[in-house]
Amino acid sequence: MIRAESFHAPGPADFDLPGFFSIGGTEITKPMIQLVLAAIIVFAFFALAIRRGTLVPGKLQFAGESAYGMVRNSIGRDIIGSHDFARFVPYLVTVFFFIFVNNIFGSVPLIAFPSFSRASMAYALAAVSWVLYNAVGIKKHGFLGYLKLQCVPAGVPVAMYPLLIPLEFFSNLLIRPVTLALRLFCNMFAGHLLLMLFATGGLYLIEHVGGIGYAAGPLAWVLAILVSFLEILVQFLQAYVFTLLNAMYLQGALADEH
Secondary structure: OOOHHHOOOOOHHHHOOOOOEEEOOEEEOHHHHHHHHHHHHHHHHHHHHHHOOOOOOOHHHHHHHHHHHHHHHHHHHHHHOOOOHHHHHHHHHHHHHHHHHHHHHHHOOOOOOOHHHOHHHHHHHHHHHHHHHHHHHHHHHOHHHHHHHHHOOOOOOHHHHHHHHHHHHHHHHHHHHHHHHHHHHHHHHHHHHHHHHHHHHHHHHHHHHOOOHHHHHHHHHHHHHHHHHHHHHHHHHHHHHHHHHHHHHHHHHHOOOO
16 A cells, blocks of 8 residues: 655645855856756857858758748737738747747756746746837837727727726736746646656655556656657747747737727
8 A cells, every 4th residue: 555645746845946056145046047058059059050141051050040930920920910020020039949948948858847837937038028018019009098909998888998997907917927927837837747746656656665566657657758748749839829929919019909
């Protein structure tokens, strides 16, 4: 019989990693280093891809152009529109690949930790997006014009305004960055937690249960491997969805009618 009290299941405390070193009293943790490393990787990849641009691209240039074109065309142009999208493409490309690299860290041996499984990281990135699309909307429509655009739906009877205006205000101006961050954080947190559970649970079954544990333990590890492949897909999709929603919010801020 498995004694539940003897197995310490992984939980949120396992995501509170100790600092590697301190700078001015601030503990520098593994996720913080990963954010810097991801920025370097993204910058280096595109810098190398365009370093020797030729009419007939090599493998690296082709990979860089394909990656850039995917975000530029399928997210930027298709969502924001051909008139306004070009000036936002650098931001969208940066956001997509920065998130994707940080997410994929969770599947890289020796690192094995997705940076955005820490809520503070996801909220900080969502805050940048919130500032950007609101600033774009205010610049185009003016503060009061933008506020009206976001809070007063077109074609709605005036009698409905007392109900809809507060809902639209909270939904469009306050809740968006929260849901944007939570979607990214929760998916990365839950996926990594599941992998930890299968890995540690399999080891526990083999070492402490015996008998059926010798069969159940390796099965748990097989499930961990299968989930890790699923996680790679989720890591890509979460980067894509975050960038897609950014484009949608920018398009909404630029639109002339809500």
